Amino acid sequence: MKAAASAPAKVNLALHVTGRRDDGYHLLDSLVVFADVGDRVTVEPAPDWGLTVTGPRSAGVPTGDDNLVLRAARLAGGAPARITLDKHLPAAGGIGGGSSDAAATLRALAALDGRALPDVLPLGADLPVCLPAAPARMSGIGEVLSPVPPLPPLHLVLVTPDVAVPTGPVFAGLARRDNAPLPRDFPAWRDAAEMAQWLAVQRNDLEDPARATAPAIGVALARIAATEGCLLARMSGSGGTCFGIFDSRPAADAAAASLRAAHGQWWVAAAGLIPPESAAARRL
Ligand SMILES: C[C@@](CO)(OP(=O)(O)O)[C@H](O)COP(=O)(O)OP(=O)(O)OC[C@H]1O[C@@H](n2ccc(N)nc2=O)[C@H](O)[C@@H]1O
Numbered sequence: 001m002k003a004a005a006s007a008p009a010k011v012n013l014a015l016h017v018t019g020r021r022d023d024g025y026h027l028l029d030s031l032v033v034f035a036d037v038g039d040r041v042t043v044e045p046a047p048d049w050g051l052t053v054t055g056p057r058s059a060g061v062p063t064g065d066d067n068l069v070l071r072a073a074r075l076a077g078g079a080p081a082r083i084t085l086d087k088h089l090p091a092a093g094g095i096g097g098g099s100s101d102a103a104a105t106l107r108a109l110a111a112l113d114g115r116a117l118p119d120v121l122p123l124g125a126d127l128p129v130c131l132p133a134a135p136a137r138m139s140g141i142g143e144v145l146s147p148v149p150p151l152p153p154l155h156l157v158l159v160t161p162d163v164a165v166p167t168g169p170v171f172a173g174l175a176r177r178d179n180a181p182l183p184r185d186f187p188a189w190r191d192a193a194e195m196a197q198w199l200a201v202q203r204n205d206l207e208d209p210a211r212a213t214a215p216a217i218g219v220a221l222a223r224i225a226a227t228e229g230c231l232l233a234r235m236s237g238s239g240g241t242c243f244g245i246f247d248s249r250p251a252a253d254a255a256a257a258s259l260r261a262a263h264g265q266w267w268v269a270a271a272g273l274i275p276p277e278s279a280a281a282r283r284l
């Protein structure tokens with residue numbers, strides 16, 4: 001018997017850094033959504049824990065105990081399983097690959113034999129939001145999740161220039177750590193254009209330090225913004241994945257095709273959002 005779960009790409013539509021705790025972790029205020037592209041995790045009972053990493057983005061992904069998939073599975077407890085991780089998302093890209101994989105592993109193990117999903121695991125600030133994989137306002141250092149108004153249909157183009165951007169050094173490069181939070185109340189956005197307008201006055205405070213580390217991010221943002229129909233171009237997480245917002249799938253597909261043609265070494269994907277609370281969608 002096998003069970004599988006999808007690990008959708010996490011996208012920080014806005015990410016404000018509002019402070020820093022005594023332990024060095026930063027306080028965040030972020031609007032997080034999940035795209036319908038991602039990795040896939042399959043589990044099957046086995047005498048011992050094991051991991052195989054496959055797929056077009058498997059190169060360089062750890063295959064041992066340092067992979068978040070195995071760490072999450074062991075910490076959650078229960079009977080061991082053989083885990084296959086099919087990697088489609090670029091690692092170290094600001095779209096939560098490792099955290100989303102870890103969350104998908106926990107969902108797949110729960111589907112396999114009914115074991116409980118742990119509430120808290122010491123596995124990274126992004127894991128809590130990746131467990132439900134639903135749109136959320138994320139604060140604290142990532143552990144405080146609150147609901148957001150229903151989102152309008154959004155079509156994204158995700159672009160990872162050919163750079164891996166480690167998260168810690170980007171936080172360390174912040175010029176200010178006491179930036180303003182997102183507005184207290186979020187409006188009910190009626191369509192993609194209205195949402196893009198609202199997001200345009202929000203920020204990703206990690207963009208400047210990430211661009212300083214990896215200038216290709218600035219190039220990607222400019223190229224996405226210049227595609228036809230792009231309503232807004234921004235960076236997700238600590239980068240280097242950037243995204244454009246479009247109001248239709250054909251517009252997103254056309255932009256993705258032109259970016260792919262011009263930048264063969266970039267990872268480019270057109271995507272929609274996974275429907276909130278949809279377990280079926282998470283099994284993509
Ligand atoms: C920035 C965000 C935004 O969603 O996304 P990514 O760029 O990783 O996708 C996350 O907060 C990243 O979460 P995650 O990747 O799980 O981070 P962790 O492993 O916990 O931390 C890696 C390093 O980032 C810094 N860090 C992370 C989160 C946070 N709130 N404050 C921090 O200062 C710390 O230096 C830490 O050592």
Ligand SMILES: Nc1ncnc2c1ncn2[C@@H]1O[C@H](COP(=O)(O)OP(=O)(O)O)[C@@H](O)[C@H]1O
Pocket residue numbers: 061062066067068069085090091092093094095096097098099101102165167237238239
């Ligand atoms: N399942 C995994 N997929 C990708 N990277 C992983 C995984 N498990 C551990 N890692 C390590 O975590 C680092 C950060 O990767 P990732 O979680 O994809 O990035 P980000 O935090 O920028 O979203 C990688 O450089 C890699 O060494």
